[in-house]
Amino acid sequence: MKRIYFLAGEPSGDFLGATVIDRLSKYQDVKICGLGGSMMRNHRIGTINEMQQLAIGGIAEIIPHIFKIRRIIHQVAEDIIQQNPDVLLTIDSPGFCFRVAKLVKKQNSAIKLLHLVAPSVWAWRSNRARKLAKIYDHLLTLFDFEPPYFTKYGLKTTFVGHPATEEFNDTDNRKENMLLVLPGSRKQEITMLLPIFIETLKYLSFERVVIPTLPHLEPLIKSLILQNNIEIVSDETKKKLLFQTAKCSIVASGTATLQLALSGCPMVCCYKLAPLTYHIIKSMINIQYISLVNILLKAPVVPELIQSDCVPEKIAQTVKTLQKEEQVARFPKLYQHILANNNSPSAKIADIILQT
Secondary structure, three states, X not given: OEEEEEEEOOHHHHHHHHHHHHHHOOOOOEEEEEEEOXXXXXXXXXXXXXXXXXXXXXXXXXHHHHHHHHHHHHHHHHHHHHHOOOEEEEEOOHXXXXXXXXHHHXXXXXXXXXXXXXXXXXXXXXXXXXXXXHHOOEEEEOXXXXXXXXXXXXXXXXXXOOOHHHHOOOOOOOOOOXXXXXXXXXXXXXXXXXXXXXXXXXXXXXXXXXXXXXXXXXXXXXXXXXXXXXXXXXXXXXXXXXXXXOXXXXXXXXXXXXXXXHOOOOEEEEEOOOHHHHXXXXXXOOOOOOOHHHHHHOOOOOOEEEHHHOOXXXXXXXXXXXXXXXXXXXXXXXXXXXXXXXXXXXXXXXXXXXXX
């Protein structure tokens, strides 16, 4: 019996973990345990009740939560040691997962350590690649250009592809006069961006406005919206259909931009940080774009409105422009880019885990 422990600290990792667990659950000689969010919980995986505390980005934003996060890291590492799995697969959330893995390695070096989703060393903090090589046995990347950044430090690295290509696709459904509003999956993203997005609606006219989100974020979102005509959807199946049928979307930078593009939904990508965090990070990054779609295609296919440009008037004007242009016609290039050697990513990940 192979024992595999899954660990995801943020919603993006929760989605990826659920797709892989779904593959592995078909094997009778595999015992799966771990901690994650609502999607992994559907596979009888334990829940990290403090996931909202872990899903914090930025620098100034994380300071008030340092001691609580440290406590969670030690609690999770202790649980892994007690479960004593053959393989630990940590997913995304590098600030959280790497610290947990380091503690586990120190206490039980027999546990094989795998990590899914390479940290963005090609964008900033390139020194993380060297640190990662000292902790993990194998790194699995979502994009084909990432392995060389890690193999040069002796870390076994395999490009597996992005499981979103299995879950999201454009079925050429008739587009409704519907706007999707996606303010992110982190609490501080939502509190920063959602009021701006709601204000933007005053300048737009859509028959339906829908906020696709996660179940644990619904109370926060409801507290920030006053209009009764805005729908909130947290069911995963319904969200996929919304992505395929919406006429346009306003989205925070993140995995959702890739999911929307694969679903053929035009979008404007927005982001805003606390001023101190923004100025610090801006001086450290070395990429031109923030949207995954633009980064992969190396072109401004998706319009981006960042910091001082992330205001209702500019967002509304961009949405109106998108309704006139055929932005979605450029997305086939994205398919060609990420679908090359990208068949069944979740199956590849499952195979690597079993081989390990």
